[in-house]
Amino acid sequence: xxxxxxxxxxxxxxxxxxxxxxxxxxxxxxxxxxxxxxxxxxxxxxxxxxxxxxxxxxxxxxxxxxxxxxxxxxxxxxxxxxxxxxxxxxxxxxxxxxxxxxxxxxxxxxxxxxxxxxxxxxxxxxxxxxxxxxxxxxxxxxxxxxxxxxxxxxxxxxxxxxxxxxxxxxxxxxxxxxxxxxxxxxxxxxxxxxxxxxxxxxxxxxxxxxxxxxxxxxxxxxxxxxxxxxxxxxxxxxxxxxxxxxxxxxxxxxxxxxxxxxxxxxxxxxxxxxxxxxxxxxxxxxxxxxxxxxxxxxxxxx
Numbered sequence: 001x002x003x004x005x006x007x008x009x010x011x012x013x014x015x016x017x018x019x020x021x022x023x024x025x026x027x028x029x030x031x032x033x034x035x036x037x038x039x040x041x042x043x044x045x046x047x048x049x050x051x052x053x054x055x056x057x058x059x060x061x062x063x064x065x066x067x068x069x070x071x072x073x074x075x076x077x078x079x080x081x082x083x084x085x086x087x088x089x090x091x092x093x094x095x096x097x098x099x100x101x102x103x104x105x106x107x108x109x110x111x112x113x114x115x116x117x118x119x120x121x122x123x124x125x126x127x128x129x130x131x132x133x134x135x136x137x138x139x140x141x142x143x144x145x146x147x148x149x150x151x152x153x154x155x156x157x158x159x160x161x162x163x164x165x166x167x168x169x170x171x172x173x174x175x176x177x178x179x180x181x182x183x184x185x186x187x188x189x190x191x192x193x194x195x196x197x198x199x200x201x202x203x204x205x206x207x208x209x210x211x212x213x214x215x216x217x218x219x220x221x222x223x224x225x226x227x228x229x230x231x232x233x234x235x236x237x238x239x240x241x242x243x244x245x246x247x248x249x250x251x252x253x254x255x256x257x258x259x260x261x262x263x264x265x266x267x268x269x270x271x272x273x274x275x276x277x278x279x280x281x282x283x284x285x286x287x288x289x290x291x292x293x294x295x296x297x298x299x300x301x302x
Contacts, residue, residue, distance in 0.1 A: 032071025042084035055158035064130040072302035102132030119195030147172035220266035244289035
């Protein structure tokens, strides 16, 4: 890795670049080691310049809210990019299109939509992540997904070229799409549908209430661990886990949530290996018992 070149480059831009940066506090699991380079992009020109210089020649991982990420305890021999506050703005254009930066949290966009009486974004109140992450995995809950409200995506490739992708050119699937993995999402444009404040509030409160009753909150977890295997069975992933694995199974401080067995928890000081062993054990157990091969929903950086 060209550390000296990146150090020299850091003097040319206002956005900070850190070296040997600890990632443990940057994700909801509170697990992980360091990355050799951590670039916090505070402006689009800085991001373009950085990618033109190092985007193709280095391993890059884009870190959002860290709600869907498990990070290795080893040093990541690459660059972690985090988009700053300037990538989290939300605005409504004169043509009734809502534009949200990819670093904007789903919760913030849901609250903005409530305040401005815009319907269709209620489900975002229950998704712990950013717009960028939601686009990446076509996130959703309560029978609604990102694809249902999307008009277009603005993105940048590893060589620093900015592109706009209409939603109808993207093949969305359950928790997936066919976009290139090396694209970094900058913002998204969404449909604006007017709706009464009280109606929106009622739906959000109902969704939050259901989530509170069925999912663990305010603890060190990374959300759903596995995708529902919709192509293999009608059963939900939690049903398969419950039927295949003793729910008191643990590796070190990595445990299965009593509230929802597709949520794994760092009870205190779990290591990457602890959590990874738990994930692999559950995958193997479910396949042996049911024949269903689970697919991870969380992203692993190692």
